[in-house]
Amino acid sequence: MSDRTEGATELDTAEGRMLSDLAQLSTASVANAIETFDVRNRNRGFVGGEIECRFADFGAMVGHALTVQVSSPDDPGPVPNRYWELWERLSALPTPAVLVMQDVGENPSRCAYFGEVMASLAQRLGAVGLVTNGGVRDLAAVRKMGFHYFSQYVTPSHGNFRILNIGECVHVGGQEIEMGDLLHGDEDGVVVVPKELAPDLPGAVVRVEQQERSLIEHIQGSGFSIEGAKRMRQEWH
Secondary structure, X not given: OOOOOOOOOEOOHHHHHHHHHHHOOOHHHHHHHHHOOOOOOOOOOEOOOOOEEOXXXXXXXXXXXXXXXXXXXXXXXXXXXXXXXXXXXXXXXXXXXXXEEEEOOOOHHHOEEEOHHHHHHHHHOOEEEEEEEXXXXXXXXXXXXXXXXXXXXXXXXXXXXXXXXXXXXXXXXXXXEOOOOEEEEEOOEEEEEOOOOHHHHHHXXXXXXXXXXHHHHHHHOOOOOHHHHHHHHHOOO
16 A cells, blocks of 8 residues: 655545456456457557566556656666656656556666565555566565566666656557556456446446356356357357
8 A cells, every 4th residue: 555755646536446446356357348348459458478467466456557668778878867757756646556667678688677675665655566578676575565566577687777758658568558547457467447448347347257157157067068158159249
């Protein structure tokens, strides 16, 4: 839970309840429910499987994206230090937040963008997790904190860590993520939730799960037939 001391705009009660309801759902169920509204191509709206959930037992992570472009160049050179700007931007966002870091360099495996210190500060300022195509470290310590990690790599060194841009559109795991996008993630991955659908998703999840349970019961029952399963499946939509 966030323990902020400065700056943040807290979500109103209705949106807070909505996010809490979403956090009770699995990410795969949320993805299935979104499909029933036919609002996007089914190959879009989720982070690809190369981004791994490091703490699968944590349950769902739900929050609004703070997007960041980073790199770890071999020749770092003089660049503006945007480290404290990152935390200032995070402190001004409604909670909960999720940091989404895209490594735009040539070798994202050569840098750990988050460890115990970064995760501690992020959590204090209202973040609940990180999604990155780069690396993370200090897994044991961060696990104890309850801070979610979704990353492509685990890397022991922070390298020549550079923060390049904050608030720009990023691409992680083949998915475009905008500042403020609503993210839902667990052991199955990360989904971008259309905000206009968010209040309707718990009910949609219940409907889809009931349909799936009926189909599974048919498959496992004594009266199973392919034709019967096909007919049930066709009736879903």
